[in-house]
Amino acid sequence: MMRWGRKVKQQREHLRHAEAALEHEVERERRVDAVVSRHEMSRRRNHFGESIEIAMGKRRHA
Template sequence: MRWGRKVKQQRERLEEVEAALAEEKERERRVDAVASRIETSRHRNHFGEAIETAMGKRRHA
């Protein structure tokens, strides 16, 4: 009986750890996606500012 209970507890702990690991992996995937979007936005904004600066200089030149 004791062995059965111990095995059951270990199996339950293992399932809890696997569930927590899956949640952490999903959280990391979402964070990576957001970081990627931020980086893309920053790049676009920088590029857009460079175009506006160039066009502004052309207008006034």
């Protein structure tokens, strides 16, 4: 009977660790998504700006 109790305790502890890891991964994914979306918006704005400059004949020299 003692071994069964120990096994249940180990399983609970393992589940706690797994839940914590999942929460950490979800938070990390949220931060990565935010960075990617900011990068994408910046790229779109930059591309749009370059298109206007090309149309106006004011190509930037980088």
